[in-house]
Amino acid sequence: xxxxxxxxxxxxxxxxxxxxSGTFVKGKPNLIIGASGTGKSVLLKCIVEILEPxxxxxxxxxxxxxxxxxxxxVEIRREIGMLFQGGALFDSKTVEENVKFPLDMxxxxxxxxxxDRVNLCLNRVGLQNANNKMPSELSGGMKKRVGIxxxxxxxPKYLFCDEPNSGLDPQTSILIxxxxxxxxxxxxxxxxVVTHDMNSVMGIGExxxxxxxxxxxxxxxxxxxxxxxxxxxxxxxxxxxxxIAMRDK
Amino acid sequence: MKDLGKYxxxxxxxxxNRESFRTYYRLTVEECILIGINSIMLFALVSTxxxxxxxxxxxxxxIAPYIPKYVISQVVREMAVLELAPTIMAIIYAGKVGxxxxxxxxxxxxxxxxxxxxxxxxxxxxxxxxxxxxxSLLMYPLLVILSIVCALAGGYIVAYFASYITPTDYIYGLRxxxxxxxxxxxxxxxxxxxFLVSTxxxxxxYNTQGGALEVGQSSTQAVxxxxxxxLIADYLLAQLLLGA
Numbered sequence: 001x002x003x004x005x006x007x008x009x010x011x012x013x014x015x016x017x018x019x020x021s022g023t024f025v026k027g028k029p030n031l032i033i034g035a036s037g038t039g040k041s042v043l044l045k046c047i048v049e050i051l052e053p054x055x056x057x058x059x060x061x062x063x064x065x066x067x068x069x070x071x072x073x074v075e076i077r078r079e080i081g082m083l084f085q086g087g088a089l090f091d092s093k094t095v096e097e098n099v100k101f102p103l104d105m106x107x108x109x110x111x112x113x114x115x116d117r118v119n120l121c122l123n124r125v126g127l128q129n130a131n132n133k134m135p136s137e138l139s140g141g142m143k144k145r146v147g148i149x150x151x152x153x154x155x156p157k158y159l160f161c162d163e164p165n166s167g168l169d170p171q172t173s174i175l176i177x178x179x180x181x182x183x184x185x186x187x188x189x190x191x192x193v194v195t196h197d198m199n200s201v202m203g204i205g206e207x208x209x210x211x212x213x214x215x216x217x218x219x220x221x222x223x224x225x226x227x228x229x230x231x232x233x234x235x236x237x238x239x240x241x242x243x244i245a246m247r248d249k
Numbered sequence: 250m251k252d253l254g255k256y257x258x259x260x261x262x263x264x265x266n267r268e269s270f271r272t273y274y275r276l277t278v279e280e281c282i283l284i285g286i287n288s289i290m291l292f293a294l295v296s297t298x299x300x301x302x303x304x305x306x307x308x309x310x311x312i313a314p315y316i317p318k319y320v321i322s323q324v325v326r327e328m329a330v331l332e333l334a335p336t337i338m339a340i341i342y343a344g345k346v347g348x349x350x351x352x353x354x355x356x357x358x359x360x361x362x363x364x365x366x367x368x369x370x371x372x373x374x375x376x377x378x379x380x381x382x383x384x385s386l387l388m389y390p391l392l393v394i395l396s397i398v399c400a401l402a403g404g405y406i407v408a409y410f411a412s413y414i415t416p417t418d419y420i421y422g423l424r425x426x427x428x429x430x431x432x433x434x435x436x437x438x439x440x441x442x443x444f445l446v447s448t449x450x451x452x453x454x455y456n457t458q459g460g461a462l463e464v465g466q467s468s469t470q471a472v473x474x475x476x477x478x479x480l481i482a483d484y485l486l487a488q489l490l491l492g493a
Contacts, residue, residue: 074370077370080368084365088361088364091362104272106370
């Protein structure tokens with residue numbers, strides 16, 4: 001479980017996040033949604049402390065990450081897996097080396113076991129024969145899948161996904177969503193997905209936080225989202241014709 | 250001043266929360282190949298021509314009949330050892346290696362590869378930059394030695410094929426009144442310049458923000474700042490080690 005307590009973040013005079021609190025539960029996909037520029041990715045970066053929040057705390061299973069000492073931060077960071085928007089694969093390494101990287105750096109395992117884990121994760125994301133490919137040879141969807149394999153190779157307790165569907169076709173998007181949901185249910189991870197894709201919301205949104213101009217306006221699940229009564233959320237949810245048609249039915 | 254402070258904090262971060270020796274060893278060897286082995290051809294070519302041209306120009310200027318011919322190679326030696334090999338090559342080094350370091354780190358920054366390391370709990374500055382600095386400190390002095398040898402060889406080629414000075418006089422001049430401290434001075438300069446180029450370029454690249462345009466700007470800034478630092482350090486070292 002991850003708890004946010006009054007997170008605020010500004011860049012200069014611009015307030016990006018305003019007093020955000022909330023809880024992300026274990027074993028279910030938690031979604032942070034909102035239009036572009038509402039602070040979703042900044043919030044995610046504050047949660048993993050790529051950016052330091054100006055105010056507030058982030059608690060990982062009641063351990064205060066924000067105010068913790070260096071050892072605690074390293075301990076928690078090593079329990080985190082993250083999928084970045086563009087995959088963030090290391091250009092100079094092959095797919096296999098990319099996926100093995102967290103094991104090389106963080107785990108003390110025999111060589112064979114490392115390769116078994118890498119192959120298991122690549123199988124899991126459907127990339128059995130891509131071990132020796134370079135990132136430049138992969139499509140956008142494949143990069144995302146390698147990113148997921150790298151994020152889960154170390155059996156993380158917490159999985160973060162920043163816009164996992166951006167730039168992907170609808171079919172691949174669904175594949176990636178299902179993969180993230182399956183991993184979350186199978187391994188019992190606390191998963192946070194940042195997205196503005198309504199297909200993802202309606203597909204895997206078990207616990208959803210809606211951000212609007214840096215404020216948290218609503219929290220609920222995919223069944224409740226269509227009748228939230230929050231104007232800003234309705235504008236966001238019913239921005240496309242498919243959702244409007246669904247509402248009108 | 251703010252950037253200078255950030256630079257020193259950046260240097261401090263090279264040595265905190267380090268990874269295993271084995272990790273650094275492997276990365277340093279890779280960087281040595283990138284920095285050193287891949288620069289040999291350029292350094293050899295530039296230095297050979299520099300030595301050849303210096304010989305021709307020195308001969309052109311020393312026209313008085315009472316100045317012995319071997320003075321030409323003596324001048325070439327002093328210029329190559331004291332300034333051309335360590336300093337001018339450092340500027341070329343900043344252009345080739347420094348811009349590559351900044352571009353590489355800048356690209357890693359904007360494509361979130363640096364963030365990926367940080368999320369894993371790895372000190373990205375130490376992991377990415379320390380091997381570059383160590384490799385630079387190891388390889389640049391060797392490149393300077395190569396450069397000195399090539400520059401002197403370039404002068405010898407001119408002596409052999411042209412008529413400004415005989416090869417015998419050229420060799421005599423190279424050995425005449427040689428002060429070994431000049432080599433110590435050149436190597437001291439090479440270590441300082443290697444440190445400046447690698448750390449300044451890495452600092453500029455690591456702190457890139459934005460997109461592809463900013464990566465290019467970081468590379469340019471890395472070269473400009475490195476060259477300015479080299480010239481200032483060159484004067485200070487000359488004053489400290491050779492000044493009266």
